[in-house]
Every structure is written in structure tokens, then in C-alpha cells.
Amino acid sequence: MLIFPNAKINIGLNITGRRHDGYHNLETIFYPVKIHDALEVIESEQLTFQSSGIPIPGRVDDNLCIKGYHLLKKDHDLPPVKIHLHKKIPIGAGLGGGSADAAFFIRLMNQLFELGLSVDDMMAYTRRLGADCSFFIESKPVFAYGIGDEFNPVGLDLSGYKIVLVMPPAHVSTGEAYRGVTPVMPGNSLQELISLPVAEWKTLIKNDFEKSVFKNHAVVRGVKAALYNAGAIYASMSGSGASVFGIFNEMPDLSHLEGENTVFYNV
Numbered sequence: 001m002l003i004f005p006n007a008k009i010n011i012g013l014n015i016t017g018r019r020h021d022g023y024h025n026l027e028t029i030f031y032p033v034k035i036h037d038a039l040e041v042i043e044s045e046q047l048t049f050q051s052s053g054i055p056i057p058g059r060v061d062d063n064l065c066i067k068g069y070h071l072l073k074k075d076h077d078l079p080p081v082k083i084h085l086h087k088k089i090p091i092g093a094g095l096g097g098g099s100a101d102a103a104f105f106i107r108l109m110n111q112l113f114e115l116g117l118s119v120d121d122m123m124a125y126t127r128r129l130g131a132d133c134s135f136f137i138e139s140k141p142v143f144a145y146g147i148g149d150e151f152n153p154v155g156l157d158l159s160g161y162k163i164v165l166v167m168p169p170a171h172v173s174t175g176e177a178y179r180g181v182t183p184v185m186p187g188n189s190l191q192e193l194i195s196l197p198v199a200e201w202k203t204l205i206k207n208d209f210e211k212s213v214f215k216n217h218a219v220v221r222g223v224k225a226a227l228y229n230a231g232a233i234y235a236s237m238s239g240s241g242a243s244v245f246g247i248f249n250e251m252p253d254l255s256h257l258e259g260e261n262t263v264f265y266n267v
């Protein structure tokens with residue numbers, strides 16, 4: 001069975017507090033975008049994992065698909081499977097690619113082996129795999145809070161705009177990004193701001209990671225400026241970086257950014 005895990009962007013990201021478990025409370029909008037991996041699972045003689053496309057750092061045993069398999073196997077009588085992941089979602093980009101693979105793996109296994117898991121059941125597994133992982137069980141626009149695993153639906157539809165995503169040659173680890181932020185409660189609720197017209201977002205909707213990431217990675221700041229210069233109505237770094245997206249009325253010409261950066265048009 002084949003499935004296509006999609007990436008997400010964060011529109012606004014307020015880090016509101018540090019918790020006793022070392023994690024942070026946050027508020028953000030998760031919005032699904034059309035950049036996909038391809039994940040294939042077939043029943044097999046033994047459990048194997050292979051990948052192609054963008055190389056995935058770390059050991060195979062630490063791959064979130066393999067972790068997801070072991071979690072499910074504890075509760076269900078599963079045969080071994082052969083997993084192939086074709087990686088296209090940039091890694092360490094703030095696009096949640098690893099989390100997407102894990103959540104779509106759980107969805108696929110539920111279907112393939114008729115495990116009868118509800119959305120809540122699947123989210124109980126994904127919560128144990130990563131803070132933003134549960135979003136990808138439904139992959140619909142949401143206002144997320146808590147550590148990023150509690151959701152309220154939002155009626156946000158950006159399909160009338162052109163969204164462009166740029167991945168600069170920089171890598172920011174999620175842990176590093178959180179260490180660079182001093183939590184603060186926002187003056188205005190993101191849940192309310194998001195229903196304002198996109199043209200009003202620029203001065204009101206912020207990503208708290210940008211300050212420290214821009215300080216350490218000037219190239220990321222440069223990409224955001226380039227998107228505004230190209231006519232973006234709104235531009236922001238996604239998540240903990242380093243990717244940056246722009247929302248446009250018309251498709252911009254960003255050929256001057258290609259080469260050094262990877263540019264994804266119409267995500």
C-alpha cells in the first residue's frame with residue numbers, strides 16, 4: 001500500500017511558556033502544504049526499512065516509521081513489513097516531515113491490517129512519537145496549542161493564493177531553536193488574528209523562533225526579505241526553520257533565488 005505524507009507550515013508561532021517536562025507550550029496554526037514524501041508498506045518475511053531521495057540522518061532504528069511500527073506491534077498482532085520511504089520533504093526545515101511520515105505510517109497500517117483504530121486512537125500513538133505528529137492524522141488546518149498536540153479546527157482556506165516555499169542552505173535543530181526563545185504570552189490571540197484578511201497579517205502574526213534563528217542564520221532572514229521584495233502579502237519562517245514561505249496573489253518570479261536555495265512553487 002502506498003501513501004503520500006504531506007508537509008505543514010506554521011502560520012504564526014507563539015511560545016507561551018516553559019513546562020516542567022522540558023517542553024514548551026505554544027500556539028500556532030498548522031496548515032497542510034503540497035510537498036509530499038512517498039511511503040510504501042508491504043507485508044514481508046522480516047521488518048526492513050529503505051529510503052531513497054533526500055538522505056535521512058540518523059540510524060534506521062530511530063526512523064519514526066520504525067518507531068511507529070514497534071509502538072503498534074505492542075498492542076496488535078502484526079506481521080513483519082517492508083517499508084520504503086521516498087523522501088522529498090526537506091529535513092530540519094520546520095515542515096514536520098518526519099512527523100508526517102510517522103502519522104501517515106500509522107494511518108496506512110490501520111488501513112492495511114484493518115486495525116479498527118479511530119482518529120483518537122491513532123493520535124494516542126502519534127503523541128508518543130513527536131509533539132507535532134498528531135496534526136498529520138487528519139492534516140487539516142488547525143489552531144494548535146499545548147505542546148502542539150491539542151487542536152481546534154480553523155476555517156482557513158488559502159487555495160485562492162499562491163504559496164511558495166523556499167528552503168535555504170541552513171539547518172536548524174528543533175531543540176536549538178527552542179533554546180533560543182524566551183517564552184511570553186502574546187498580546188492578541190492567534191486564533192482570532194487568523195480570521196483577519198491575509199493583507200493584515202504582516203504586522204500582527206509572528207513566529208517567535210525568527211529572532212534567534214535570523215541572528216544565527218542570516219541567509220534565512222535574507223530569504224524572507226526576498227519574498228517580501230517579490231510581492232508577498234505575507235511571509236514567515238515555518239516552525240523552527242529553516243524554510244520560509246510566502247503567500248502571493250500572483251505566482252512570483254523567484255528564479256534569482258534558485259540554485260542556492262530549493263524553491264517549491266504552488267505548495
Ligand SMILES: C[C@@](CO)(OP(=O)(O)O)[C@H](O)COP(=O)(O)OP(=O)(O)OC[C@H]1O[C@@H](n2ccc(N)nc2=O)[C@H](O)[C@@H]1O
Nearest residue numbers: 023024094095096130131132133147148174175178239240
Ligand atoms: C517547532 C515545531 C513547531 O511546529 O515544529 P518543527 O519546526 O520542528 O517542524 C514543533 O513544536 C516541533 O515538534 P516536534 O518536531 O514533533 O518535536 P519533538 O520531536 O517532540 O521534540 C524535539 C525537541 O523540541 C523541543 N520541544 C518540542 C515541542 C515543544 N512543544 N516544546 C519543546 O521544547 C524539546 O526540546 C524536544 O526535545
Ligand SMILES: Nc1ncnc2c1ncn2[C@@H]1O[C@H](COP(=O)(O)OP(=O)(O)O)[C@@H](O)[C@H]1O
Nearest residue numbers: 057058063064091092093094095096097098101
Ligand atoms: N522519516 C523521517 N524523515 C525525516 N527525518 C526523520 C525521520 N525519522 C526520523 N527523523 C529524524 O528527525 C529529524 C527532524 O526531521 P524533520 O521532521 O524533517 O524536521 P522538522 O522537525 O524541522 O520538520 C531528522 O534530523 C532525523 O534525524
